[in-house]
Amino acid sequence: SQKIEQNSEALNIQEGKTATLTCNYTNYSPAYLQWYRQDPGRGPVFLLLIRENEKEKRKERLKVTFDTTLKQSLFHITASQPADSATYLCALDGVDSSYKLIFGSGTRLLVRP
């Protein structure tokens, strides 16, 4: 069956450290993968998009990798800050002709001051 999985347990780290979140999928072949941030009671906000032929993408303190062999994406936040505390969602894009995104359940990140 088709699955997209993110670690359901919260990731709790100290300010200044690097947070690494994982997104694994099975039985999908996405052309792109996107990452979003969601704060409580709000809609998700787009962060980064990576194509299947890109191994890595960076934006300021954020870095995303995409390994289509492992069917995995890693999302890194370097020099983390308490303001980075939120739920982070990965989404598969280009899985079929419908233009819809398939979302993982998200991982909650808590950055302690």
Add this chain to the structure above:
Amino acid sequence: GAVVSQHPSRVICKSGTSVKIECRSLDFQATTMFWYRQFPKKSLMLMATSNEGSKATYEQGVEKDKFLINHASLTLSTLTVTSAHPEDSSFYICSARRDGSSYNSPLHFGNGTRLTVT
């Protein structure tokens, strides 16, 4: 950046009544909008794809007669939850891509509607 506005942000209604949720793209035209539902600590579940000027495409298991979608203009899509029941209580979020029907572009989300059915 692209802005999607959703209204109302919260609504409480009685069982058996209907509730309409509006989703507007404020600074771009959206031929396609996506309606998601989210349970606490769960993933966004796509309910339907709203298409301007034509019928919505519903995901498997979503009742078309219960969740009525109308996409009457390039900037407005509405979701009506008909004859609401407590199990319909959830967080409903709409979204659209600035670049319309294409991959490789981000989804812009509204801020969601918290529906509580008593």
